[in-house]
Amino acid sequence: MTKKTPAYGARAAKAPLAPMTIERRDPGSHDVEIEILYCGICHSDVHKVNDDWGTTHFPVVPGHEIVGRVLSLGASASRFREGDLVGVGCIVDSCRTCPECRAGREMFCVEGVTFSFDSLERDGQNWTYGGYTANMVVDERYVVRVPKGLDPARAAPLMCAGITTYSPIRRFGCKRGDQVAVVGLGGLGHMVVKFGASMGADVTVLSGSRDKEKDAARLGAKRFVATKEPGALEALEGTFDLIVDTVSAPHDLNMQLTLLRNFGTMVLVGLPPASTPLDAAMLIHGNRRLAGSNIGGIPETQEMLDYCGKHGVVADVELITAKQINDAYARMERGDVHYRFVIDGASFGA
Ligand code: NAP
Numbered sequence: 001m002t003k004k005t006p007a008y009g010a011r012a013a014k015a016p017l018a019p020m021t022i023e024r025r026d027p028g029s030h031d032v033e034i035e036i037l038y039c040g041i042c043h044s045d046v047h048k049v050n051d052d053w054g055t056t057h058f059p060v061v062p063g064h065e066i067v068g069r070v071l072s073l074g075a076s077a078s079r080f081r082e083g084d085l086v087g088v089g090c091i092v093d094s095c096r097t098c099p100e101c102r103a104g105r106e107m108f109c110v111e112g113v114t115f116s117f118d119s120l121e122r123d124g125q126n127w128t129y130g131g132y133t134a135n136m137v138v139d140e141r142y143v144v145r146v147p148k149g150l151d152p153a154r155a156a157p158l159m160c161a162g163i164t165t166y167s168p169i170r171r172f173g174c175k176r177g178d179q180v181a182v183v184g185l186g187g188l189g190h191m192v193v194k195f196g197a198s199m200g201a202d203v204t205v206l207s208g209s210r211d212k213e214k215d216a217a218r219l220g221a222k223r224f225v226a227t228k229e230p231g232a233l234e235a236l237e238g239t240f241d242l243i244v245d246t247v248s249a250p251h252d253l254n255m256q257l258t259l260l261r262n263f264g265t266m267v268l269v270g271l272p273p274a275s276t277p278l279d280a281a282m283l284i285h286g287n288r289r290l291a292g293s294n295i296g297g298i299p300e301t302q303e304m305l306d307y308c309g310k311h312g313v314v315a316d317v318e319l320i321t322a323k324q325i326n327d328a329y330a331r332m333e334r335g336d337v338h339y340r341f342v343i344d345g346a347s348f349g350a
């Protein structure tokens with residue numbers, strides 16, 4: 001049995017998002033049925049609708065920054081109760097038995113992870129639909145608990161922007177006094193500022209223009225640099241222990257590498273549609289490291305949420321209704337985000 005659910009999705013590449021009806025399965029024995037309260041808009045949703053990565057299956061219903069309330073539980077689901085505030089991010093299933101799944105790195109499941117949207121279910125036939133809907137049914141293993149005290153709308157972006165930045169910041173290290181830079185002040189970028197500042201680092205924002213300068217200081221950054229101003233980057237050579245690059249469009253990585261101290265790390269989380277040339281000399285000089293980071297597994301997502309609960313870290317959001325999704329996409333493509341659009345789940349209509 002399935003349940004008809006109102007959603008917003010795109011029927012073809014670059015098509016505007018429009019209302020559609022999708023089917024949700026009835027909760028199986030280990031499933032949790034969730035009323036979606038809020039869903040953030042990640043730039044990956046925009047890339048997917050544009051088919052920037054050439055992998056999108058249409059129609060697509062994006063959305064992977066979900067916070068909601070548990071409506072009902074399958075007979076054997078025991079981790080949550082009705083009414084609990086929960087989150088769902090990018091991952092809704094995996095094989096559960098491979099070494100990566102057992103280590104809690106489900107995004108690297110050797111049998112292929114099932115993402116919350118535009119992904120084949122384990123049956124190899126049905127496509128997943130994401131959070132731009134009124135409700136969702138997810139196996140409880142892939143559902144996390146939102147700590148009390150976090151505003152649910154502002155917690156929704158933690159489910160992707162939060163974990164995608166927390167994970168590499170933890171892995172590569174960030175402590176009091178470290179010099180950390182973030183390239184691009186959007187959804188992911190503003191979380192780097194918040195996490196970095198909460199860990200005591202001195203965070204520098206590298207942004208395309210001066211438009212976001214005041215915001216950067218309010219978010220916790222110590223310094224703001226407009227990268228397109230002449231000489232702006234040259235002045236920062238050899239400065240940073242860690243650079244987190246969140247930019248969604250192709251740009252010069254070689255110049256950015258020169259901003260690292262010896263043994264410093266630049267980690268890429270932005271996933272532009274085209275590749276960028278890399279000059280080996282930029283890495284070899286100064287023993288610099290270039291790394292990538294792919295979201296984060298379920299246990300680390302819970303760890304990140306608990307950290308946010310303890311330190312009061314949440315996203316800065318602009319709350320919108322479903323009808324405003326296309327405007328939000330257009331603004332994101334211009335870099336005009338302050339700093340995450342979050343859709344009110346009630347606006348999908350039950
Ligand atoms: P976003 O909110 O749209 O922010 C991206 C920022 O990049 C913009 O605000 C802008 O900041 C900067 N930018 C520079 N040149 C740009 C251009 N030509 N067009 C648009 N923005 C430009 O995006 P997001 O949601 O943070 O996502 C950023 C990237 O990370 C995307 O490519 C997304 O697919 C990827 N992502 C990766 C993972 C992962 O697992 N690695 C997870 C989630 C998202 P300034 O105005 O400050 O320059």
Ligand code: ZN
Nearest residue numbers: 042044160161
């Ligand atoms: Zn995302």
Ligand code: ZN
Nearest residue numbers: 095098101109
């Ligand atoms: Zn696996």
